[in-house]
Amino acid sequence: MSIRDITLMGHPALMTPAAPVDDPLSEATTSLIEDMFDTMFAIGGVGIAAPQIGVSQRVIICLMRERKFSQPPERDDFTVFINPTLTPVDTEMVEGWEGCLSLPGMQGKVPRYKQIQYTATATDGSTLSGRAVGFPAVVLQHEADHLDGILYPMRMTDMSTLQYHDPVRRLTGRASMATSMEQEIDNELAQATDDDNREQEPPLS
Numbered sequence: 053m054s055i056r057d058i059t060l061m062g063h064p065a066l067m068t069p070a071a072p073v074d075d076p077l078s079e080a081t082t083s084l085i086e087d088m089f090d091t092m093f094a095i096g097g098v099g100i101a102a103p104q105i106g107v108s109q110r111v112i113i114c115l116m117r118e119r120k121f122s123q124p125p126e127r128d129d130f131t132v133f134i135n136p137t138l139t140p141v142d143t144e145m146v147e148g149w150e151g152c153l154s155l156p157g158m159q160g161k162v163p164r165y166k167q168i169q170y171t172a173t174a175t176d177g178s179t180l181s182g183r184a185v186g187f188p189a190v191v192l193q194h195e196a197d198h199l200d201g202i203l204y205p206m207r208m209t210d211m212s213t214l215q216y217h218d219p220v221r222r223l224t225g226r227a228s229m230a231t232s233m234e235q236e237i238d239n240e241l242a243q244a245t246d247d248d249n250r251e252q253e254p255p256l257s
């Protein structure tokens with residue numbers, strides 16, 4: 053099994069609908085899933101979709117518990133969904149910051165359904181179904197979108213929130229803090245992060 057390169061926005065696999073998996077138990081599917089896990093863990097993601105490693109097949113992996121910084125997720129915290137179908141439970145939406153492995157360094161506020169019903173095939177060929185609420189519901193929607201050629205900016209309703217997540221880069225145009233960082237930029241940074249009241253880095257998936 054191996055760590056694969058992540059495809060970036062503009063790659064054909066990310067911009068077109070993926071094909072259904074014919075045989076969830078095949079060696080090719082099992083090997084694809086192992087590579088997805090290896091790649092996702094190597095980069096610290098909370099989810100990944102097969103098109104993100106260049107494979108146009110309907111397979112996603114999602115963190116199915118709330119994200120806790122004090123407790124890095126383990127493999128058992130993730131679920132593999134083959135040929136998933138999502139249905140919103142109702143019309144209630146929540147908006148939160150999202151990042152994507154395929155748009156490195158960027159984040160934006162994305163509206164998502166708060167609760168969704170899912171059905172999929174599990175890695176053992178059985179049917180997987182249930183309801184996700186909150187963070188896992190967001191990850192599921194983000195990953196399932198990858199199977200339909202949709203990236204999170206295409207779901208955004210306020211494009212002014214699309215930005216670099218690193219406030220130093222955002223405010224100074226530099227990728228890292230300069231040696232003679234001015235106090236006023238410091239203050240601006242403190243305010244920017246306070247105002248937004250956000251986590252340091254959005255979940256990457």
Ligand SMILES: [Zn+2]
Pocket residue numbers: 151152153154194198256257
């Ligand atoms: Zn993504």
